[in-house]
Amino acid sequence: MNLRSYFESFLEILYPEKNTCFICDKYDKEIKDKYICCNCNKKLERLTGNLCKKCSKPINNDTTHLCNECKKDTKFFETVKSPLKYTGLVKKSIYDFKYYDKTYYYKLFGSILLDYMVNNNYMDFDLIIPIPLHKSKLRSRGYNQSELIAKFLSVKTNIKYSNCVKRIKKTNVQNQLSKIKRRQNIKNAFLLTNLHIINNKRILLIDDIYTTGSTINECSKLLIENGAHSVYGLTIARGE
Template sequence: MNTYIESFLELLYPEKNTCFFCDAYDESIGEKYICSECETLIKKIIPPVCSKCSKPIDYNSSTNLCPDCSSYENHFEVSKSPFAYEGLIKKGIYNFKYHNKPYFSKFFGNCLVDYMEKTNYVSFDYIVSVPLHITKMRSRGYNQSELLAKHISNKLSIPYVDALKRTKLTPKQSSQSKEARRKNLNNAFSVKENSSVNLIKNSSVLLVDDVYTTGSTADECSKALLDFGVDKVYVITIAR
């Protein structure tokens, strides 16, 4: 199913000079998929940020960690995000996930690749993605995190491995408290049982997701990967 979707992204939205956000047409847009006016509305995350999860922190912070990372030790090495989860980016991610717009993976994927290259966040052996539960996958038809991960894989020539599966169908995370999210996601992910997944043992892996909120999803996925034998897990999301 995923291969089918990826093959027809261009047919779903073939116009390279049309802004994905406002539908404006301009030949200068090209493969950026966003017009200059909409681009000014996007809020980028700028330093200083938490050295662990990239959450913006106060200049007067006595440590390099945000309060959350100071009180809870996540299993991943570091998580990075180029954008703040608000405004146009928030709307775009919502459309990407819930309004049947898989072609948004081209815009967000390009943004992530550009950000990763500029910050030298590219030294990984493999790329994996946060999985959807099979029930949600059947309903949505595609996994937005997988589309992003494969886009990054293709652009940076880092192999993508379909390594993780979701074993628990959990409530919508955005409606849950931080404590409830951690409880709901406890042991919600596991590594698939096939020979190709063995490639990621003793390697550094980049985990791709759309949004970093409390870090519960990234942490649980990282834990499953480390328990399997992955050496280190790094995380990238569109926004946080």
């Protein structure tokens, strides 16, 4: 046994979670920095096929490459991408990440998003900003899942991180509302604490799930109206 593998085995005794799947708890020495076993990885459904070039909604073949909503609605972001489909094990894992204190899942989702950014050449940004939680929600949950992922991505990509967007309006739970209600609910929900930092910058917004897009759109509107060059989005998963 060489010194390196000796040291690695020593670390495994100290930190048994290394090489243990985050999702099913199975030990597999191939896991390494992927955080999950290949069985669970296969069960995380990827978002593929024909997608709207703006919001990534699955669409039929269409020469405009836009979904019906993006054809008629104003979107303040350039495009929003998601590597995963919000269904099955993806849905359950995101739920566990947010509501079951599985804070460490940020590494799993962070690395999935990082791979996606690298493989899709989705890297040309000046600033990474997480979608914020209202301070009352932050207090009860203890952490903002999007912030953990945004910081992870910033460290790995060397793109500057900022939390200059704050949520000033306590909003109702978005996924229980209709599309129109969601829009009203999120209107004027955000505030910028630093105008200088966003000026003429290409911004990547990070959120956990994209559903109707009203949250990312409202946040993008604020950034664009205050001098950002352009806004892009990246979420773990997308609903259909």
